[in-house]
Amino acid sequence: MKLYNTLTRKKEEFKPLNGNTVRMYSCGPTVYNYAHIGNLRTYVFMDLLRRVLKYEGYKLKGVMNITDVGHLMADSDDGEDKMAKSAREQNKDPYEIAEFYTDVFFKDFAKLNIGRPEVVCKATDHIQEMIDYVVGLCEKGYGYETSDGIYYDIEKFPDYGCLSGNSLDDLKAGARIEVNDEKRSPYDFAIWKKAPKEHLMQWPSPWGQGYPGWHIECSAMSKKYLGEVFDIHSGGVDHIPIHHENEIAQSQGLTGKNPAKFWIHGEFMLVDGGKMSKSLGNTYTIEQLEKMGYSPMVFRYFCLNAHYRKKLNFTFETMDSAKISYERLCQAILKHKNASDNLDEEKLNKYIEEFNEDVADDLNIPSALGVLWTMLKEPASKNVYETALKFDKVFGLSLDLVKEEKAEIPQDIIDKAEKMQLARKEKDYATADAIRNELASLGYIVKNTKDGYEIDVKA
Numbered sequence: 001m002k003l004y005n006t007l008t009r010k011k012e013e014f015k016p017l018n019g020n021t022v023r024m025y026s027c028g029p030t031v032y033n034y035a036h037i038g039n040l041r042t043y044v045f046m047d048l049l050r051r052v053l054k055y056e057g058y059k060l061k062g063v064m065n066i067t068d069v070g071h072l073m074a075d076s077d078d079g080e081d082k083m084a085k086s087a088r089e090q091n092k093d094p095y096e097i098a099e100f101y102t103d104v105f106f107k108d109f110a111k112l113n114i115g116r117p118e119v120v121c122k123a124t125d126h127i128q129e130m131i132d133y134v135v136g137l138c139e140k141g142y143g144y145e146t147s148d149g150i151y152y153d154i155e156k157f158p159d160y161g162c163l164s165g166n167s168l169d170d171l172k173a174g175a176r177i178e179v180n181d182e183k184r185s186p187y188d189f190a191i192w193k194k195a196p197k198e199h200l201m202q203w204p205s206p207w208g209q210g211y212p213g214w215h216i217e218c219s220a221m222s223k224k225y226l227g228e229v230f231d232i233h234s235g236g237v238d239h240i241p242i243h244h245e246n247e248i249a250q251s252q253g254l255t256g257k258n259p260a261k262f263w264i265h266g267e268f269m270l271v272d273g274g275k276m277s278k279s280l281g282n283t284y285t286i287e288q289l290e291k292m293g294y295s296p297m298v299f300r301y302f303c304l305n306a307h308y309r310k311k312l313n314f315t316f317e318t319m320d321s322a323k324i325s326y327e328r329l330c331q332a333i334l335k336h337k338n339a340s341d342n343l344d345e346e347k348l349n350k351y352i353e354e355f356n357e358d359v360a361d362d363l364n365i366p367s368a369l370g371v372l373w374t375m376l377k378e379p380a381s382k383n384v385y386e387t388a389l390k391f392d393k394v395f396g397l398s399l400d401l402v403k404e405e406k407a408e409i410p411q412d413i414i415d416k417a418e419k420m421q422l423a424r425k426e427k428d429y430a431t432a433d434a435i436r437n438e439l440a441s442l443g444y445i446v447k448n449t450k451d452g453y454e455i456d457v458k459a
């Protein structure tokens, strides 16, 4: 299969480095608030990548971190820690905040059929690994101490910017200059921060009480669980210019290697053509969408209609169309569900081949969905139903759970059926049969089940 590698800016043939197992690291959430639909688009993308790799026959060792310390408001070295801010605002302990939002996050995963990576690791459980990493960087001359923390010396890594294509010179020309006289270069970033007394989360370290920089957690945890070099590192496109650039710099400093062979990034979701933000009130959650009548599967279907490297614009009009399409898709599946005929094998294999080509071509899920739609237009066939469910191992749209809606049964019919049951109990089979025939003439079939009986509408 081919995947687009941000590092080389090309689609490249993908093969795991070791055997048949793909080692993959995905940047996880900062658990200080509810995940919004933009965040969740990125995890639907992570899930699609995992599903396609499994479909291709690979085993997975996926790692996702939970950021519960160190991510500052400005995504850089300034501002309050997001966890501490949320804890202060809600008058709670930051660990309580982390537990609450982590729990909601995984409930969203379950609703959206997003598979949980094999390893989920919290930053606060890996403080020692991060300290060791920072000590290592200092020993190798990449880290230096100032009065407020330990910084990475960017000039020591001339390839800084290799992922985003920004050279150090470009950065120098364009970046805002921070006021921190002690930094050797304004572009140096914190790998460890010294904590003022009142700082909520802090740990002892060789540099006194402190807390980790945001970027160091991913380097320390990916190295611990996946080794110095692994197959795939994924995340949202916003991580390319800073977070992932800094992860690469840290790994190069400590191990001399780029930590991942493939760097894969999902594009952003927009709302009404613009940015999502709290102040615009457009950072919807899955729960809010559910209250508005859009099921999580409709949202997943909506995400699947855009390639992961394309921006996806969320509007209620497009969500309405997604809802209609998803309902039609379910109807189309039902047409094939109880069929007894089979589609000609050669025809079916053509659909399977097209589907296989699409998913192996840098996850062309929108095109693969097109194949599913065309296949479902075939006359009702059992093997089409079975193939659709195989495709759904990649889509994750719960197509196996789609059931015929039971028609509402009028009360007088239920009353007749009850009478029939009573007659049967009293062994008055003549009356029972008479009622059964009467119901049949009205269009209803009564079937005996192990728990009693069921009334079906005649086809």
Ligand code: AMP
Residues within 6 Å of the ligand: 027, 028, 029, 030, 031, 037, 038, 039, 040, 041, 042, 235, 236, 237, 238, 239, 267, 268, 269, 270, 276
């Ligand atoms: P955070 O919890 O802020 O660390 O973000 C979690 C993930 O959501 C990151 O991988 C981001 O790249 C991603 N993300 C944030 N905003 C959006 C958006 N509007 N569209 C898609 N992904 C996003």
Ligand code: ZN
Residues within 6 Å of the ligand: 026, 027, 028, 218, 243
């Ligand atoms: Zn990360």
